[in-house]
Amino acid sequence: MSILLDGKAVAALHERELSEHVAALKARNGGQTPILATILVGDDPSSATYVSMKGSACRRVGMDSIVIKLSASATTDDVLSAINRLNANQAVHGILLQHPVPAHVDERLCFDRISISKDVDGVTSHGFGLMALGEPAFGSATPAGIMRLLAHYKIDVSGKRAVVVGRSPILGKPMALMLSNANATVTLCHSKTSNLEAEIRRAQLIVGAVGKPNFIRSDWISDGAIVIDAGYHTGGIGDIHPDGLMGRCAAVTPVPGGVGPMTISTLIAQTLGAAERVWSTIQ
Structure with a gap:
């Protein structure tokens, strides 16, 4: 039985929590x-x-x-x-x-x-370095959103073999580091990776972040894997071909409605966090 990792529903839940948090902050x-x-x-x-x-x-x-x-x-x-x-x-x-x-x-x-205090999208070199070291920082919004999505569904990545396909400095690389900081064993793949299919077949968790529609074939993915598709292309197509994944994989993000809403939710949450830091220092 597969779990549909419904980012749209989780983001809506988080928005209600954020609304209450913002209202309380304004009252103070x-x-x-x-x-x-x-x-x-x-x-x-x-x-x-x-x-x-x-x-x-x-x-x-x-x-x-x-x-x-x-x-x-x-x-x-x-x-x-x-x-x-x-x-x-x-x-x-x-x-x-x-x-x-x-x-x-x-x-x-x-x-x-x-x-750095306003880098709520986690794009600066300084912020990236702090995140990589496990120090307090706003993480890149999409990978941070993925980690929040996994946490919501109580999916523990510790000890799992994870493969991230794509090495963008604002998605693939920070994703690999966040998973590593959460004690996953991570392989970061890219366009020069030899025998990408074999790397993906070994993965217990796969993150598609390569930016090419249906680049990762569904038959490369092992039964029971956790599948996170961070791609979005014209026509609602992701980086991972979805055929047959639901039903044989442990968890799958839909496209659209999986990772995208979590990115925006995380960006909003981190902006609220930045505002709280400012106001806590001047009160």
Whole structure:
């Protein structure tokens, strides 16, 4: 019997908890509201949709969001200037630079300009290093959301053989480290991995984070495995081909409705956490 890891339902449950938390926080601090600021560079429709969804999630829990829109021709300096202004704005508690940015923008330089205290998407090198060492930090939102999803369903990864396919600095790499910090034995695979099928067949937990639709074949995955698909492509397709997984695997995330809602829920929760840190130091 497979467990459907319903991220949409879990995120909705978390939103109710967050709403209560935000209301209580406002009651204590004179009505001040946690604010997430998002920088959107260019006119990619998918990115615009994601930004809109994040803003809606903020409002549902009683938080605020602002969006800084820059043209596709914006330079790295333009993006850095926007980040500098948000870093200096004491009313802003979290900063998100929507990924991806146009190719001519130095994304890593821009990510690392975000103040560590406002890095609620876990994208800075500083934040990544703290997370890797097991120190307090806001983790990258998608892998952190996956860990929250597993915890909700009481899935213990300790001692399990885990395979993460994809080595993005904001998804695959932090995912591998979070699993390792939770005592899984982790193999990080990528486009240069020899005999990827064999690596996946050995996995008790597989995370698809390669960014290619249906790249991982369902018949590579062993019976009883835990299957986490972090991909999302046009037509509601993930990175892992879903045929036959439900029924023979221990747990499976749907696409859509699995990892995506948990990413947004985690981003909101971490923005609230950042606001609490600020207000706790000035009360």
